[in-house]
Amino acid sequence: MVHKSENQESGSVSEFPVLQTERLALREFGRSDAQAVLKIFSQQVGTKYHNVETMQSLEQAEKLVNVRASGDWACGGPSF
C-alpha cells in the first residue's frame, strides 16, 4: 500500500510506503504527531536505551518529528 506525499524541499511527489499488519499501521509522520512523540521521549524510561535526550518541551518533539516527516524519505539521518 502506498500513499502520496509532497516532498517539501524539491516539490516533487514521492511515495511513502504505508504498511499494515494485524494490529498496526505504519504510516508517515506528520506535524501533528509531536505531542505523541513527546509522550514517548519525555520519560527517562523512553530515552534510556535511545540516543535521544529526554525531552522537556513540545518544541524538541516537533524538531524530531520534522526530521522524521521530512520529504526525502529515502535518505536516512542518524538515529537509533
Added chain:
Amino acid sequence: MRWAIVLREQENRVIGSCGYYNLNEANRSVEIGYDLHPAHWRQGIMTEALRAAINYGFSNKFPFWLNRIEALTYVEHEASAGLLRKLGFQEEGIRREYGHFRILVLFMRRYPKRKAVFFAAFLFAVIHLNPLTLDLHEVVDVISIFFMGLLFTYLALKTGSLLLGIIFHYLHDVFLFLVQNTPGAGETLAATLLYAFLWIALVIGAGLTKTIVERWPAKGSRTLGSQA
C-alpha cells in the same frame, strides 16, 4: 525513512516508530532503528512492526536491492537484543566506546563545545574536593586539577579515546603517592622538578596529539560525540 507506528483502531495516536537510516547503496546495507511508548512494551508490537519493516526492506519496493540490515542496541538492553534475535538477527560484536554517554558528551549535547569542556573540567575539579579536609590549600589544589581536567578533556576530544588521559592520571597519582609516602621527599628539588616535568609532559603530549591526529586522522568514525 521513519514509519510512525499506530494501532489500527486509533490511527492518529503515534505509539512508537521504526525505520531505516544510514542507507548504504554501495554496500547494499542499511541500519534499522525503533522506539515504542513504554505502555506498549511486552505486547509483541515491535515484533509485528519490525517484521513488516524488514519484509519491506528485503522487497523490491525498497529504493535498492538490500543484502544486509544492521541494528544497534545498548549492551545491557536485553529486551531489545531478544527482539532482534527473534527476528533472525545475529550478534556480531560490541562497538567499543559507542554508546557511552559520558558527562562530556552529555554537556556537548546541551552547550557549545567550549562551554561543555569547561563544565566537564569544572566537575572533574569539584569532585576532588574533600569536604572533611577543606581548607585554602585544597582549594588552590583544585584550581590546578581544573586545568588538568581541561587538558584531559582536550585529549579525549582530539583522540576520541580516554586512553591518554587515563595513562597520565595514573602516572600523576603514582608520583604523588610515592612522594607523599617517602619522608622528606616532598621538599626535595628533584621531586618538585619531576612534578613540573609531569605537567610539561602533559602539555607537550597534548600539543603532539593535536599534530598527530590532524596529520594522520584515524580511519572510521569517531564515536565520542555521537548524537541523535
